[in-house]
Ligand SMILES: NC(=O)C1=CN([C@@H]2O[C@H](COP(=O)(O)OP(=O)(O)OC[C@H]3O[C@@H](n4cnc5c(N)ncnc54)[C@H](OP(=O)(O)O)[C@@H]3O)[C@@H](O)[C@H]2O)C=CC1
């Protein structure tokens with residue numbers, strides 16, 4: 001079966017490579033077309049536009065940066081909507097808000113196509129290893145997006161607390177590496193602390209999950225909180241730190257680069 005893939009960033013590249021490795025015929029498109037080259041070397045075909053990909057493929061998957069991008073690939077000229085029809089499926093795996101998912105779902109289904117929202121938990125390495133957790137809510141469009149935003153809101157808040165802990169350990173005379181060891185033995189051990197901690201201590205923020213996307217997720221989660229009258233002061237403070245990091249030019253680094261903001265705060 002021919003599968004289409006739109007968006008070859010950190011995640012889309014790894015995910016589409018896995019489809020090729022599993023034997024699917026894959027047609028790719030990326031806004032910056034040169035990013036298709038590596039996939040072509042592996043055997044993928046290139047579609048000139050999202051519409052051209054959908055025309056050729058029974059199922060098309062999208063993995064793009066944010067709600068604006070997710071809407072653009074569907075609704076803009078040469079977009080998905082121009083070629084979607086009965087018998088074709090569209091799967092959006094980007095992290096967006098429930099309203100964006102609903103808008104896309106309505107447009108796709110009104111043309112006879114099928115739509116699944118399927119955001120993912122897991123980052124660059126799980127994507128490369130085909131170990132992503134897929135949050136697909138079937139007909140309950142919006143629930144996949146909601147779940148994803150709640151999870152990432154918790155993750156962003158945890159990252160800030162973790163960073164504060166590393167700075168506190170350091171400035172109070174402890175070895176931050178010892179903190180990582182102790183955390184890993186106890187009730188709050190998590191793959192995120194274990195995976196990101198050593199690099200944070202070395203100020204290595206090579207991107208797995210770009211900070212600008214984490215801030216987008218905090219923003220969308222806070223909007224979900226607004227709609228539901230849920231007070232989220234911890235998430236709001238974490239969002240401010242991610243915004244500050246973006247203003248410092250750290251948006252393309254890993255989201256753990258918020259550590260630079262936390263380190264900056266001194267008496
Ligand atoms: N990285 C991670 O750990 C995870 C990311 N996610 C989510 O997955 C999605 C992709 O993330 P990731 O791969 O890391 O991001 P990247 O920044 O690496 O890639 C973003 C992709 O979106 C494309 N894009 C951006 N704007 C537009 C637009 N207006 N029209 C069309 N395409 C556009 C980019 O194209 P171009 O190359 O032209 O810029 C690129 O292909 C995001 O929603 C993110 O929140 C979810 C789980 C984990």
Ligand SMILES: O=CCCC(=O)O
Nearest residue numbers: 095121122123152209
């Ligand atoms: O959206 C990004 C999630 C990153 C992760 O789950 O590790």
